Amino acid sequence: MIKNKLIILSLIGLSFISCNLKNGKIENIRKGELNPTVELIKVEEKKFILDSNTAPQPQYTQLYQDSSYKRKFTFLNTYTNSIYIYDYETAEYIREISYDKEGPNGIQRPMGYLIKNLDSIYIFDQLTNSLILSNDDGKVKNKISLIGDKDPKNTEWSLSYPQYYPLTVAPLIETTQELLFTGMYAWAIPDSLLEKFHFTSRIDLSSSKVSFGHGYPATLYGSEFNWDDPIYTAVYSDLHPDGNKLIYSFPVSHDLYLANLDSSLYKTFYGGSNFAGTISSLEEKKSSPSHAEMGVHIAGTDLYGGIKYDKYRKVYYRFLRNAMSDVSKDSNWKEKPLSVIIMDKDFNYLGETNIGTLKNYNWENSFVSKEGLNIEYLHENDINEVYLSLHIFVPEEI
Template sequence: MKNLLSLLFFCFLISCKNEKSSNSYSYNLEASGTIKSFTLDSDVRYNGFYLYTFSDDNGKEYLSFLNYRTNQILFYDFKTNEFLFKLNLATEGPNGIVQPTGFYIEDFDNIYVSSYAYSGLIKVDTTCRIIQKVPYGITSKGYKVLPSYNPASHPYIAPVVIDEKIYITQSAVDRFHPITDTPLSVVIDTIQKNCEGLPLTYSILTEKELQAKDTRFSRIFNGEEFIYSFYVSEDIVVASVGHSDAKRVKVKSKYLDSPAEEQEVSEKGPQLNLEIARYGDLIYDPYRDVYYRFAYPKTTLEDNIRWWGKSVYGRKKFSVIILDKEFKIIGETLFPESIYNSYVFFVHKDGLYISRDYQMIYGQSEDYMTFELFNLVKGNV
């Protein structure tokens, strides 16, 4: 009997140890103290939704973003933070964009913009000449690709180019197509000039998630798989290139209960959108072979402020979940409130850069776009 009790007690200790181990994290994001500031001139009004970094053939690094109000694409030397030049997109004529609605740059040979005046992507060169138009079109099954797509960095839904094919996301708009039958992504063949909807649709969401009436997501490609992060779901969706195989993987923040809460439509809508619990963008760090998923615990904002248009500066309160290459949680960092713009970030060989430009009502200047470097460090959180 004594031996049996000893054995049971030993098993209990092992169980507690395993439970503690499964709930403890080994990695954290730590501020490095490194700050990068890029000067904005008087023509540029802060908007970090169309911002990307890239390198040229010589390894020189750039930061670039679209100032859509003036039809300009700005370029900076990433190392020195120095402003280099602007591309002034034409509004009229044979190379006229009219007004851009989005922007994506892979390198100087692959610059894409979208426009209210054209249902597709427009590829331009560094002289602002249009070198290719990629129409959205209609699939063989009769699905009309929605022109609402914007190649934006928030939500992070950048186009993915694989072997002359462009993979773009689709919004769920019930008046155009049944939501559960709408593909999450379509693929456009730039050589054959046709497009096809991929088999993964919004039906991947549960009934409760659909009832939240917020079908936004971010999407990335890690070189082998597409990963989707729905704002109302604890799960991420991992899909094959052709989207015929897909699985849901639970990635729950320890700071969120349920994100599948319906957003109210009222005069307080913009404020509630910044207060409600939601998940956010998921990005891949190829230098450290990890993923970062942003999460937004429920919070409270001041009632005496007009919050319309303030979402450009991110959320007041957020955390970043750290996943290993198998999508297992290995850490989660809760950030101090009212400092960082959680919608604007980029991965670099140095680490993860996150914008420090939160709501401008708290005193930040619109003369700069500022980022802080965070290092992935090992140690319990």
């Protein structure tokens, strides 16, 4: 049963009601009413040559600026337990940073990282659910448990602490004093946890103390809804330009949720598509749908993705995995069209562009540079996996 307290908290500060919520359905009441003035245009492609141990679609990438103000494009090779470094400007390979899998410097299952500098590299080890501070010599300097020092092999920790699956589009975020790391509750969240489960960890850089904040809105994930898969419960976040707020994009909501780092209250803004329809949850009686049923539902449902702020152009980009029409058990949800919604700094709709399908673009590897929005492009004819390719897009007036 949805708690009255949560309903009140979710409604505080609403700029306007953008969707109706009823019987497991989230309606887009602004569908067909939005007027586009901007579209996304591809302006450049960058290709990074890969070695024989590396494939496209890496787990995680990061663009960072070194001490000499040169931009480096890096990505994680989980096969070799290493981070590859390239010159972003020239796409030339520079070096790799390798880590042991065992022993005092072991990082058993790296899944994401944040390079502050080459002496301070924070790496998330999924197997131990810890954030490990290391350097470019592969030396471990500190380990910070993200599950309160609980045994990672005892899965009861997942009832109290978020599960993390870091992505380039939803990365570890550095602020002046801490790291922000947004996770999720992977399956259907019960009402008994809804009020107390928080998915964003805050790691103090000076003390290594970990605290948690922000939770699922009951108006999206309460008992009225059945979102029994990580594709629905994933949480995408980006830092607001004022540096003290996080913007959240939930896959099942046409709205965006804005929260101060020190507050549990959300303010919502419409951030939806002119074409997305009603988002309906799984049938309530189907607590464990079959693989085929889940595939049909995913293929036929509009699902939002990451939200990225472009400080160079003062716009937001939000990904949308559009619903396919005429879906069946034979439908491949990788054929879903992929769109990018563009909003101004106040979340006003500017337009949206369909850039291809999920087969064409690994949208989870996306980031903003001064050149534009970088999205990993998947070349169908690159059967030998020679390149990691980035398409760069910029918004232009129609």
